[in-house]
Amino acid sequence: MAPKVLISDKLSPAAVQIFKDRGLDVDFLPDLGKDKEKLAEVIGQYDGLAIRSATKVTEKIIARADRLKVIGRAGIGVDNVDIPAATAKGIIVMNTPFGNAITTAEHAIAMMFSVARQIPAADASTQGGKWEKSKFMGVEITAKTLGLIGCGNIGSIVAERAIGLRMKVVAYDPFLSAERARDLGIEKVELDELLRRADFITLHTPLTDKTRNILSEEAISRARKGVYIINCARGGLVDEAALRAALDSGHVAGAAFDVFVDEPAKENVLFGAPNLVCTPHLGAATQEAQENVALQVAEQISDYLMSGGVTNALNMPSISSEEAPKLTPFVRLAEQLGSFAGQLTETAISGIRIEYEGHVAEMNTKALTAAVLTGVLTPLLQSVNMVSAPSLARERDIHVEEVHRSQQGAYETYIRLTILTERQSRSVAGTIFADGTPRIIQVKGIDMEAALGPHMLYITNEDKPGFIGKFGSILGDAGVNIATFSLGRNEPGGDAIALIEVDGEVPAETVEQLVALPLVKQVKPLKF
Numbered sequence: 267m268a269p270k271v272l273i274s275d276k277l278s279p280a281a282v283q284i285f286k287d288r289g290l291d292v293d294f295l296p297d298l299g300k301d302k303e304k305l306a307e308v309i310g311q312y313d314g315l316a317i318r319s320a321t322k323v324t325e326k327i328i329a330r331a332d333r334l335k336v337i338g339r340a341g342i343g344v345d346n347v348d349i350p351a352a353t354a355k356g357i358i359v360m361n362t363p364f365g366n367a368i369t370t371a372e373h374a375i376a377m378m379f380s381v382a383r384q385i386p387a388a389d390a391s392t393q394g395g396k397w398e399k400s401k402f403m404g405v406e407i408t409a410k411t412l413g414l415i416g417c418g419n420i421g422s423i424v425a426e427r428a429i430g431l432r433m434k435v436v437a438y439d440p441f442l443s444a445e446r447a448r449d450l451g452i453e454k455v456e457l458d459e460l461l462r463r464a465d466f467i468t469l470h471t472p473l474t475d476k477t478r479n480i481l482s483e484e485a486i487s488r489a490r491k492g493v494y495i496i497n498c499a500r501g502g503l504v505d506e507a508a509l510r511a512a513l514d515s516g517h518v519a520g521a522a523f524d525v526f527v528d529e530p531a532k533e534n535v536l537f538g539a540p541n542l543v544c545t546p547h548l549g550a551a552t553q554e555a556q557e558n559v560a561l562q563v564a565e566q567i568s569d570y571l572m573s574g575g576v577t578n579a580l581n582m583p584s585i586s587s588e589e590a591p592k593l594t595p596f597v598r599l600a601e602q603l604g605s606f607a608g609q610l611t612e613t614a615i616s617g618i619r620i621e622y623e624g625h626v627a628e629m630n631t632k633a634l635t636a637a638v639l640t641g642v643l644t645p646l647l648q649s650v651n652m653v654s655a656p657s658l659a660r661e662r663d664i665h666v667e668e669v670h671r672s673q674q675g676a677y678e679t680y681i682r683l684t685i686l687t688e689r690q691s692r693s694v695a696g697t698i699f700a701d702g703t704p705r706i707i708q709v710k711g712i713d714m715e716a717a718l719g720p721h722m723l724y725i726t727n728e729d730k731p732g733f734i735g736k737f738g739s740i741l742g743d744a745g746v747n748i749a750t751f752s753l754g755r756n757e758p759g760g761d762a763i764a765l766i767e768v769d770g771e772v773p774a775e776t777v778e779q780l781v782a783l784p785l786v787k788q789v790k791p792l793k794f
């Protein structure tokens with residue numbers, strides 16, 4: 267059955283065609299996202315969800331999304347998606363970080379001109395039959411200083427445009443490197459200095475605990491008298507009540523806002539303030555940007571659902587569509603190693619060490635580590651996948667260490683997993699054979715070679731004669747057929763390990779009989 271995708275917001279219809287061309291079933295219900303109850307009712311039917319900002323993907327919606335594997339936001343901000351809830355349920359959340367950046371930067375520049383020359387008010391007055399030439403005295407932007415708060419995708423495009431307009435640009439962004447600032451031709455400064463120097467301030471950060479009210483009452487009071495403030499990023503970056511007071515007093519000469527604390531903003535403390543220009547979250551609203559983000563999100567969702575490629579995910583490492591087929595056997599191996607070790611682990615795990623040797627060390631090991639963790643945690647927790655496993659491991663204070671090295675031993679490439687608990691450390695290693703299938707090649711330092719089937723028995727025993735005969739008779743009496751039998755030992759007469767594939771589940775009483783055999787130390791049925 268083809269994966270099924272729901273588009274629940276007003277996306278460009280071009281996205282629908284992409285989904286169809288890629289072989290997915292698609293329902294385009296652009297108003298559904300606003301109806302929370304209806305969305306909760308139907309979400310269980312879909313593998314993918316494509317949204318803009320009107321659909322709120324809350325914890326409640328996610329709880330009902332039993333088939334959902336991916337949420338794609340046609341746009342940048344994902345504040346309308348409960349990412350922790352999606353991650354916990356193993357749902358990938360993607361956005362399209364570049365598709366609307368130019369358009370939004372252009373909007374910020376347009377808003378700067380609008381407020382500098384009071385264009386909306388002058389337009390209303392002129393069309394109202396007044397001819398108020400002296401009322402609308404503006405300011406020139408040439409040679410003025412623009413202060414950017416946030417200089418990522420959009421901020422840096424705004425910087426380039428502003429330099430083209432002969433402005434001087436200073437930026438406050440703790441994550442902006444000195445080299446990048448130099449390349450952009452801007453000056454990196456602290457917030458205090460930006461407030462002191464900027465004639466215009468424009469915000470381009472996400473809304474986080476650190477950026478909420480970054481322009482607080484106190485910050486606004488430290489800004490230059492006569493400053494203009496532009497916000498085309500997110501409502502909540504500026505204290506709206508404080509800004510209103512500063513516009514009324516004239517400390518701030520003008521403000522241009524596209525985004526508000528509460529949206530849709532039908533009422534707002536800013537409305538009616540002197541020299542205020544507002545737009546209804548139009549930053550990304552151009553045909554070009556909407557086409558870009560719709561096409562990108564449709565491609566990304568299709569890639570993931572059809573071939574496992576992951577692009578622009580916020581809660582999972584990226585895997586390109588070309589890389590996905592090469593990675594798949596190693597993902598399977600990594601998950602099997604994890605599952606093997608996880609099923610044998612009975613006490614709390616404190617650490618996981620994953621050694622990647624040979625050419626696997628050059629692959630996307632973040633994804634492989636996520637697969638190992640999925641395998642380890644699946645026997646211990648309700649529902650785990652590659653998206654949720656890393657955060658579940660972190661929540662449980664499991665320290666995960668990755669080691670990468672070039673080929674050193676007989677195997678061209680292999681993965682070794684070591685699980686540390688308070689009682690012991692247990693390791694298991696595996697590789698991919700030429701036929702593309704995973705093989706276990708070492709358990710607890712003992713070499714062996716075993717493929718893992720759906721039902722396995724793992725046995726540790728003393729390497730003495732007599733074990734195999736008795737073992738075979740017990741399974742035979744229980745009607746359990748042996749499919750494969752792999753043995754390994756550290757030294758003659760020492761510790762031995764057997765991995766046996768059986769055609770079906772081994773009854774509990776048969777396991778007890780095996781445990782009671784004289785040379786046997788441990789018997790553990792495993793499922794893969």
Ligand SMILES: NC(=O)c1ccc[n+]([C@@H]2O[C@H](COP(=O)([O-])OP(=O)(O)OC[C@H]3O[C@@H](n4cnc5c(N)ncnc54)[C@H](O)[C@@H]3O)[C@@H](O)[C@H]2O)c1
Pocket residue numbers: 342343344363366367370415416417418419420421438439440441442470471472473474476477498499500524525547548549550551
């Ligand atoms: N109005 C719209 O329609 C519209 C359209 C697109 C994007 N946006 C919003 O614009 C904002 C910027 O988008 P982007 O694509 O440039 O994002 P981005 O991630 O590329 O850039 C954000 C920048 O903010 C910086 N930053 C983070 N915390 C900071 C802090 N405490 N102080 C200063 N800088 C900080 C980051 O280092 C980064 O450089 C986002 O909030 C996005 O949702 C709005």
Ligand SMILES: O=C(O)CC[C@@H](O)C(=O)O
Pocket residue numbers: 318319340341342343344366547549550551
């Ligand atoms: O979809 C939109 O119109 C808004 C998009 C914008 O806020 C974003 O974060 O990409």
